[in-house]
Amino acid sequence: MIGTRLLAVGHHQPDRVVPNSELESMVDTNDEWIRRRVGIVERRWAGPDDTVVTMGTAAARMALEKSGLAPSDIDMVIVATCTAQDRSPNTASQVSLALGITGHAALDINVACSGFPHAVALAQHAIGAGSATNALVIGAEKLTDFTDFTDRTTCVLTADGAGAFVLTASEQNEVSPVLWGSVPEMGSAVRISPDDHDNKFTQDGKAVFRWTTFELPEIAAKVIDRAGLQPSEIAAIVLHQANLRIITPLAAKIGAEQAVVATDVTESGNTSAASIPMALSKLLATTDLPPGAPMLLFAFGGGLSYAGQVVGAPLHR
Missing domain, CATH: 3.40.47.10 (Thiolase/Chalcone synthase)
Structure with a gap:
């Protein structure tokens, strides 16, 4: 491969x-x-x-x-x-x-x-x-x-x-195998449907927050393990920018306290599928991560679906 x-x-x-x-x-x-x-x-x-x-x-x-x-x-x-x-x-x-x-x-x-x-x-x-x-x-x-x-x-x-x-x-692989999955029984927790509020975004925020509180740390740790790394080797963590109360505790929960954590949600809000690349692009503009430094990317949302991988910091800034 x-x-x-x-x-x-x-x-x-x-x-x-x-x-x-x-x-x-x-x-x-x-x-x-x-x-x-x-x-x-x-x-x-x-x-x-x-x-x-x-x-x-x-x-x-x-x-x-x-x-x-x-x-x-x-x-x-x-x-x-x-x-x-x-x-x-x-x-x-x-x-x-x-x-x-x-x-x-x-x-x-x-x-x-x-x-x-x-x-x-x-x-x-x-x-x-x-x-x-x-x-x-x-x-x-x-x-x-x-x-x-x-x-x-x-x-x-x-x-x-x-x-x-x-x-x-x-020749050198810097994108780890993805860990992805879904929780279909929670599919209605985040939705945009013509049956709900005239096709407007709705969510059960409490249900999503509970899921991230209990499930996210374990899954994130599995992503890092799949990359063949230890949490202490992760240089940056870039989660889906949904809620600062979900984002900030994760590093400590998985033993990656040394990692720089993207908190772009404070100035950009929730931009769904755009949030990870946007947060990372802005983080790299202010943080000196060397090329290849391992960065944990992880997102969750409607479906309820989730996916994550470890990616090396880009060659070009």
Whole structure:
């Protein structure tokens, strides 16, 4: 099997910054409550000209430019999203068109908030099997299109944005085997369905929080073990940016106190499948992680599905 390496990352966020104080005028909430419950201070909301495609394209362009590859070098594009505007053509093909990428595999996957590590795994499998050499993997979401702005429990969470990875074939493998799974009996805990609130995002936050409290540490430890590493060797932890109360305790729970922990949820909110690549891109801009340093990526969400792997820090910043 051919190895896989992360070359570069990128991200994009809309211009509009929405502090907690703005939400106080919309629903019965306040800054103290939001910070205490989920840790969010502000988030970014898309404007009328921002779409899943335009945001995904911008993030992908940043990653591609940093990687040193040309659009003609890319032979696979995967977009993880649960908020695509079109059923067909898919988002991946529209992003490819905008970037000038042709003659390649282009596919979308929808695993909600855990979509990005699923997409990374699919790209790694294609590279390992010799079906692709350079893959562009994107997480892009416009959750505000599916937000109920009368629901105080969910409208304070959602935000928009995109992040991207460029993965390449390598003699040295720096992407561990994925550990993924699902809990179908909890599928209704996070949903966007025409049967619920007119196709708006709803969730049983307490059920998800309980699941992460009891199950997440054990699964995250298994991801690290599958990578052939000890928790003490992990340099960074990048979880799905859902709730600061879920993110911050994990390092201590799994014995990885030395790891740098991404806490982008505080300034970006919950961006579903975009949250991991966006949080990592922003973390790398302020943290000096050497190329190849092992980083734990793990996401959970609608389905209830989860996925994670250990990825080496990118060669290009």
